[in-house]
Amino acid sequence: MGKVAAGRLNRRVTIQRKSTTLDTWGQPQASWSDVATVYAHVKTISGSGFVNNEMPAGGTEISRTTASIRIRRRRDVTHGMRVLLGDLIYDIRAVLPDEEGDEFVDLACALGANEG
Numbered sequence: 001m002g003k004v005a006a007g008r009l010n011r012r013v014t015i016q017r018k019s020t021t022l023d024t025w026g027q028p029q030a031s032w033s034d035v036a037t038v039y040a041h042v043k044t045i046s047g048s049g050f051v052n053n054e055m056p057a058g059g060t061e062i063s064r065t066t067a068s069i070r071i072r073r074r075r076d077v078t079h080g081m082r083v084l085l086g087d088l089i090y091d092i093r094a095v096l097p098d099e100e101g102d103e104f105v106d107l108a109c110a111l112g113a114n115e116g
Helices: none
Strands: 011-022 028-044 051-054 062-072 082-085 088-097 104-111
Touching: 011 062, 028 082, 062 088
Parallel strands: none
Antiparallel strands: 011 028, 011 082, 028 062, 051 062, 062 104, 082 088, 088 104
């Protein structure tokens, strides 16, 4: 994708972190809280070779599409967080920093079959 040009970061996304609290019965309750809202370049990898079909324990097939979401360099984004783009929820599977220029980070994400 190259250097981060301001014009390429044309989508507003929200990065969220999962946390767990106890409800009134003492049972764990998962919730998501915002870490940051940033500009991003979202590239969905299309084509049948990049759509994975999974069969979870329940036996229902789930389609999952992969995407790369590029944002300006942040050090507080980790695997296991998620990215919201409108109504879409992307699970962050890997954080790939720009080791050479230290300008951006690519978030390898999955859409569908998520924990959202």
